Amino acid sequence: MIDLKKLAADPDAYRRSLAKRGAESVDVDGVLKAQQDVTQLTQEYEQLRVQSKELTRRAARDEALRAQARDLRDQQTELETRLRQAREELNAKASWLPNYLDDRVPAGDESDNTVIRAAVLPDTDRTYRPHDEIAQGLGILDTERAAKLSGSRFYVLKGDGVRLRMAMFQLYLDMVEGQGFELVSPPVLAKRFSFYASGYLPFAQSDNFGIADSELSLTGTSEQALLAMHADEVLPELPVKYLGDSMCFRTEAGSHGRDVRGMMRVHQFYKLEQFLYCAPDEVEALHLQMLDNEVAFIDALNVPSQTIICSSGDVAAPGFFKYDVEAWFPANQTFRELTSNTNLTDYQTRRAGIRTRIDGKMVHPYTISATGFCDRHIAALLENNQNDDGSVTVPEALRPYLGGREVLRPVG
RNA sequence: GGAGGCUUCGCCUAGUCCGGUCUAUGGCGCCGCACUGCUAAUGCGGUUUGGGUUAAUCGCCCAUCCGGGGUUCAAAUCCCCGAGCCUCCGCCA
Structure with a gap:
């Protein structure tokens, strides 16, 4: 696995390395997109968690809030599923990324x-x-x-x-x-x-x-x-x-x-x-x-x-x-x-x-x-x-x- | 193959029976500071990991108690499945 942060910071450097391998078909853009999706969903999920935790805390002493908390939990479960899918997609794509190549490696066969x-x-x-x-x-x-x-x-x-x-x-x-x-x-x-x-x-x-x-x-x-x-x-x-x-x-x-x-x-x-x-x-x-x-x-x-x-x-x-x-x-x-x-x-x-x-x-x-x-x-x-x-x-x-x-x- | 036990943030460990400031206890180790006329002793503080936020630091937020699933407003704690380790029995190079 390569460092995805390093990839995101300078995708072209990695693309040059791929070109040297003759592996231009590797889906770099797909990985970058998948990574962004994961980050965004993670942030949404965390915001929901903050609300959910707060509500749960109050629901411990207030039964009237429990229906509301249940509703929030269901939203959370749904978002969790989407996040998991996004992570799986990212892993599936990223596992196909070969390593960088050293500059000393000659291009060719x-x-x-x-x-x-x-x-x-x-x-x-x-x-x-x-x-x-x-x-x-x-x-x-x-x-x-x-x-x-x-x-x-x-x-x-x-x-x-x-x-x-x-x-x-x-x-x-x-x-x-x-x-x-x-x-x-x-x-x-x-x-x-x-x-x-x-x-x-x-x-x-x-x-x-x-x-x-x-x-x-x-x-x-x-x-x-x-x-x-x-x-x-x-x-x-x-x-x-x-x-x-x-x-x-x-x-x-x-x-x-x-x-x-x-x-x-x-x-x-x-x-x-x-x-x-x-x-x-x-x-x-x-x-x-x-x-x-x-x-x-x-x-x-x-x-x-x-x-x-x-x-x-x-x-x-x-x-x-x-x-x-x-x-x-x-x-x-x-x-x-x-x-x-x-x-x-x-x-x-x-x-x-x-x-x-x-x-x-x-x-x-x-x-x-x-x-x-x-x-x-x-x-x-x-x-x-x-x-x-x-x-x-x-x-x-x-x-x-x-x-x-x-x-x-x-x-x- | 059969029966039972165990798995908590580097290592050891409290907590699990009976769900709710567990925002996980303590010790060891490690780091920093203080003190003492020695690289000893002591005191104070810090110390899981991953991610997010940030120019970065600090801070804050989310997740994380072997893994996965379930019940629940709420799970280290209850239920199910799995993995690994250990003990005893059986079988066997």
Whole structure:
């Protein structure tokens, strides 16, 4: 939710932001009108309440006034109904307003993303095999059996694949030691409200798996839980930093035929998420700190990567400013998104009713949602650290967490 | 699945039986001031949140006692539905 007072004060500033998103169809005037209606009805209602309260006070000792008081109450009830309807209309409309965009966000689609840190690619003409072939060779990935079990866009991760995931988990914890993160493993089933609060609903209605005969859906990221679990709270101090540990579930609606092979775009994957609440004046520094964590981790996996500022078309509705880190996938000679790091300003905390006191004033804290690592990192690691015989050299940083092993060898 | 208890403005709490200055009590914490020759003690005052009014402050007004609905001139208080927490029993990884 954006700040409606700020919107009313300068609608054109918001319209410019919408234009950059290509979202001119959003009904700004309708929201402003609905807001005025609510304000006006509220004032009328309050005036009636004053009269009603006064009359009630006197009616306590004077039965003759009770008929009159009853009449006033009925008027009040009627006005209350209209006020409630006006509020509902305002909420329904306002929930469709995306966040403002930072001035630094380039207008356009994916092709307009701005590279702010270039990758250092290996100077070689050797050929690389795609990560899924390497993984199958190592016997750590089984997509055929996953298809029998669950269908397409799933994988069974086995043996050293699971160990790699656990090793990465431990390495990540050690690398961000001292930064004040609390490790949290939240539920992956959440109520509708949680998806609304985090800004996924109503925009991305079809992205999540619902549970039949239940209000619950599977979360696409622990971000949704780490936000909603603090709904309606006043946070005593900032920043609050979490590492969210969870499986993530996504329908991948609208991505038919893209990345159907391997581990890149699936219905279920593991992710360790960096999620934090902070004061507005510390958001820039923390945003960069999260980015540094991501890059340092990917570097530690010996995976070349570049950092980009995402263009307007690549920033989801609740986002204000987003960095992506893209890993080099040498088999296809292409960069693919590995991590995503968004400053969401107070958009989510407004929706969730999360506040904090800064200099004695109640304000909505800012949130940052940034990937720590996820299963895609395994794919990037395998593809970039493969050897010609199909084995994979374990990056040095990971070796202590894999019993000192230096190489993962193909089976049979 | 069964039975019972609980939910009050940061935390704890009075008030609910029997509706009416409840305009919600007190303590802790916090803030301000005063005092004391120390960042101790004490005293006085303030301290829910959201909205409205205002250029803004002060003030004033409206709402707010887990959520929703109902009864009533009037609801923290009575009735109904729901949520959450707790205890005991049952069942079960």
